[in-house]
Amino acid sequence: MTAFLELAEAVRRHVTPGCSLAAEGFTHLIPHAAGAEIIRQGIRHLRLIRMTPDIIYDQMIGMGCADALVFSWGGNPGVGSLFRLRDAYENSVPHAMEFEEHSHAAMAHAYAAGAAGMPCAIFKGYRGTDYPEVNPRIRFVECPFTGEQLTAVPAHRPDVAIIHAQRADREGNIWMTGILGVQKEAVLAAEVSIVTVEEIVDRVDERGGGTVIPHWAIDVVCEAPLGAFPSYAEGCYDRSNAFYQRWGEISKDYDRFREWMQRYVVSSDDFTDFLAKLKADGYV
Amino acid sequence: MSEPAYHPEEMMVVAAARLLASDDVVFIGIGLPSKAANLARRTHAPRLAMIYESGTLDTAPTALPLSIGDPELSRMARSVVSVPEMFGYWLQGGWIRTGFLGAAQIDRFASLNSTVIGDYRKPKVRLPGAGGAPEIAGFCRRTLVLLRQNPKAFVEKLDFVTTVGTRCGGRSRQQLGLPGRGPEAVITDLGILEPDPDTGEIVLTTLHPGVSAETAIAATAWPLRVAETLRRTEAPTARELEVLRALAPSHESNIAGLIPSARERGR
Numbered sequence: 398m399t400a401f402l403e404l405a406e407a408v409r410r411h412v413t414p415g416c417s418l419a420a421e422g423f424t425h426l427i428p429h430a431a432g433a434e435i436i437r438q439g440i441r442h443l444r445l446i447r448m449t450p451d452i453i454y455d456q457m458i459g460m461g462c463a464d465a466l467v468f469s470w471g472g473n474p475g476v477g478s479l480f481r482l483r484d485a486y487e488n489s490v491p492h493a494m495e496f497e498e499h500s501h502a503a504m505a506h507a508y509a510a511g512a513a514g515m516p517c518a519i520f521k522g523y524r525g526t527d528y529p530e531v532n533p534r535i536r537f538v539e540c541p542f543t544g545e546q547l548t549a550v551p552a553h554r555p556d557v558a559i560i561h562a563q564r565a566d567r568e569g570n571i572w573m574t575g576i577l578g579v580q581k582e583a584v585l586a587a588e589v590s591i592v593t594v595e596e597i598v599d600r601v602d603e604r605g606g607g608t609v610i611p612h613w614a615i616d617v618v619c620e621a622p623l624g625a626f627p628s629y630a631e632g633c634y635d636r637s638n639a640f641y642q643r644w645g646e647i648s649k650d651y652d653r654f655r656e657w658m659q660r661y662v663v664s665s666d667d668f669t670d671f672l673a674k675l676k677a678d679g680y681v
Numbered sequence: 682m683s684e685p686a687y688h689p690e691e692m693m694v695v696a697a698a699r700l701l702a703s704d705d706v707v708f709i710g711i712g713l714p715s716k717a718a719n720l721a722r723r724t725h726a727p728r729l730a731m732i733y734e735s736g737t738l739d740t741a742p743t744a745l746p747l748s749i750g751d752p753e754l755s756r757m758a759r760s761v762v763s764v765p766e767m768f769g770y771w772l773q774g775g776w777i778r779t780g781f782l783g784a785a786q787i788d789r790f791a792s793l794n795s796t797v798i799g800d801y802r803k804p805k806v807r808l809p810g811a812g813g814a815p816e817i818a819g820f821c822r823r824t825l826v827l828l829r830q831n832p833k834a835f836v837e838k839l840d841f842v843t844t845v846g847t848r849c850g851g852r853s854r855q856q857l858g859l860p861g862r863g864p865e866a867v868i869t870d871l872g873i874l875e876p877d878p879d880t881g882e883i884v885l886t887t888l889h890p891g892v893s894a895e896t897a898i899a900a901t902a903w904p905l906r907v908a909e910t911l912r913r914t915e916a917p918t919a920r921e922l923e924v925l926r927a928l929a930p931s932h933e934s935n936i937a938g939l940i941p942s943a944r945e946r947g948r
Contacts, residue, residue, distance in 0.1 A: 425750050449812075474711055479809075
């Protein structure tokens with residue numbers, strides 16, 4: 398049965414030091430509130446998985462939550478670098494990390510394979526590139542029917558998947574609309590799934606459009622209004638492109654970043670408190 | 682009538698836009714490729730089907746998106762599919778005609794590096810990485826490459842092969858199992874380079890107005906081949922510049938109005 402928990406309690410129970418975590422979202426519906434709670438609780442040694450690690454992953458990496466990152470594109474979309482990710486990769490700040498790098502196609506297929514209970518994903522990726530030389534988890538197999546050489550990567554089977562959605566109903570069914578990335582696959586591939594939502598309603602289904610993930614695949618639902626900020630929730634609020642553009646200036650210098658995180662994230666009671674501080678100081 | 686003044690980057694975007702036809706289906710990255718495709722759709726290619734890797738099929742944003750997944754892209758899309766469907770069915774399945782790529786480095790066979798500058802384990806600069814590029818370069822029927830021409834970008838040897846061009850490591854696309862022609866044109870701020878049909882090496886075929894072949898040669902770290910008959914790009918028209926300059930990302934979000942102030946929360 399789906400549990401309805403406070404976000405802090407859900408994180409405390411399920412996001413444990415050393416676990417692998419996929420907090421997914423492809424530009425849209427990124428679970429920022431959950432990431433901020435992980436930082437507030439000071440959880441460390443995570444193996445982070447994400448196609449497009451963005452600001453919330455930059456924050457977790459900079460605050461020392463991660464031992465490893467499995468990813469396919471690590472930048473601030475349309476803006477430039479993620480400076481904490483770069484500093485970790487280039488200078489081992491705040492500590493050395495393992496980086497397992499893929500292409501989007503590989504990551505997407507690896508999630509789909511995990512959702513389907515497969516040990517690996519088979520596709521036609523990476524041909525001719527240098528990636529197989531730097532990532533030993535990219536391997537090649539022969540098609541038993543045609544003899545064609547195909548690419549294999551291990552399926553993603555995260556201990557915990559966290560996604561953000563527009564709605565859940567009282568049974569724990571999840572409803573989302575807009576760009577859905579790999580979130581459904583991440584939930585179905587994970588041992589434990591936590592979904593933060595804008596609102597909890599009586600009933601959701603697909604009759605008016607959108608996509609439902611049924612309740613028996615969802616372990617925990619947490620209400621977290623505005624919980625995707627500075628990403629967005631289609632139909633609820635827009636992407637704060639302005640905040641994405643300011644993130645470089647906040648995060649470029651490590652000390653300034655630490656100070657900012659302390660003031661806005663670590664010392665806030667919760668995500669709503671964090672947002673109120675940002676608003677008071679003119680960040681939104 | 683005198684020609685309007687323009688920036689070399691605007692010439693580059695305009696030249697790229699002109700290579701997109703109205704019946705084209707184009708997979709677009711953020712930055713200059715996105716500007717070029719949006720310009721094309723607003724000028725000579727109104728039926729251009731634009732695809733962003735976030736899963737938006739045949740979208741028509743009214744503002745220039747900042748990211749590949751801006752709200753505008755999904756709201757204006759004919760269809761929004763999951764990312765596994767995008768990369769599996771649509772891209773690998775061969776349903777996308779043109780891929781539009783940028784990079785930090787390019788070599789003479791138009792293979793690209795967008796992964797690291799320097800050594801992979803200890804790079805001078807860690808770039809964002811591959812994203813969709815290896816498979817976009819592999820499985821679109823053709824690719825267009827957009828990047829500024831200078832010796833740091835047009836290199837003898839890539840620091841890392843993120844995507845394969847016309848050939849790579851002495852092997853042809855066919856030998857590597859890659860369908861399609863690969864790069865058809867490399868559009869720079871100086872001109873356009875196109876692959877020699879026999880060798881796959883990119884050759885300077887077109888110069889933008891006011892640029893000399895010597896400038897392009899000096900901006901390339903390998904001995905750049907120049908076509909016997911060089912074409913000259915037509916300068917951007919007033920209309921093209923007007924549309925291009927009106928393209929801007931939307932920075933408006935309704936988020937501020939939705940956040941309760943500290944006082945409201947304490948009530």
